[in-house]
Amino acid sequence: MHQIADGISMVDTRFLEHEGHTAVFIVEGRETALVETGHSTTRERVKNELAREGTVPDYIVPTHLHLDHAGATGYLADEYDATVVCHPSARDYLVEPEKVESLVESVRRAVGELAEPYGDAKSVEGEVRTLDDGETLDLGGRELEAGHFHGHAPHQFVLYDDETRSLFTADEAGMWMDGTLYQTSPPPNFDLETNLDSLDRLARYDAKRLVYTHFGARGDGEDDVREALEEYRDVLTDWVDRVETEYDRLGDEEEVVDEILAEAEFPDDWDETAVRETVRMDVRGVMIYLS
DSSP states (O other): OEEEETTEEEEEOOGGGOTTSOEEEEEESSSEEEEOOOOGGGHHHHHHHHHHHTOOOSEEEOSSSSHHHHTTHHHHHHHHTOEEEEOGGGHHHHHOHHHHHHHHHHHHHHHGGGHHHHOOOOOOOSOEEEOOTTOEEEOSSOEEEEEEOOSSOTTOEEEEETTTTEEEOTTTTOEEETTEEEOOOOTTTOOHHHHHHHHHHHTTSOOSEEEETTTEEEOSSHHHHHHHHHHHHHHHHHHHHHHHHHHHHHOOHHHHHHHHHHHOOOOTTSOHHHHHHHHHHHHHHHHHHHO
């Protein structure tokens, strides 16, 4: 467990045994929130890290439904008898067994060969609370303010901690891994214009630090935050333009994926299957957006 700000710590779930891919966060007031849950397949590591620190969360707070953020929600809520806090549009897909199953099946189709490590999900049987845009979760001496941001997914909120001026960006501001900012444009709900508008809205928070689920904290002041958000504007716009251009030239999504992978530079220790399936998902999301 690694402290990233006063009262905020991070656990690396080590998805696919890769360090620096997916994180969950512990935010402490008089009560404690676990922000994000990671995949169901990495929940034992999360539980072990919490136990090592003697931490028992009162709230489980997935920022959105994608299984790398919410897959372990039902399991951890049962484990700690914790209240789940989520976006209003996420509630039914966390609670109703049929919708939980449909969510898992949808994700399995999207992630291809990563279906097994992505795991499953369990419906939440205990208390669930939703946060409207601008509503806060009071932890006692510390509040997390929810903001609805839907460029990445329509069931997503970000969270702002005024105490440390830390902004948990979910996936709306990209993925910050190994010192590089990457796009994320998954199917079926990615929308470029909405996501770009979100970057303007995120800049209005008085944040000095962005906290990425993928992966960790970035920034030490308002200028750093603005620069990171502007950088993602360029990354995301260039990505959509690249996919559109390559598809116009090649006429086949798989060939677009192959072309991008042939030219892209990823760290040597990254799982090749994970890289390919992530690129494939992001290409598919752009193609749906463009259609």
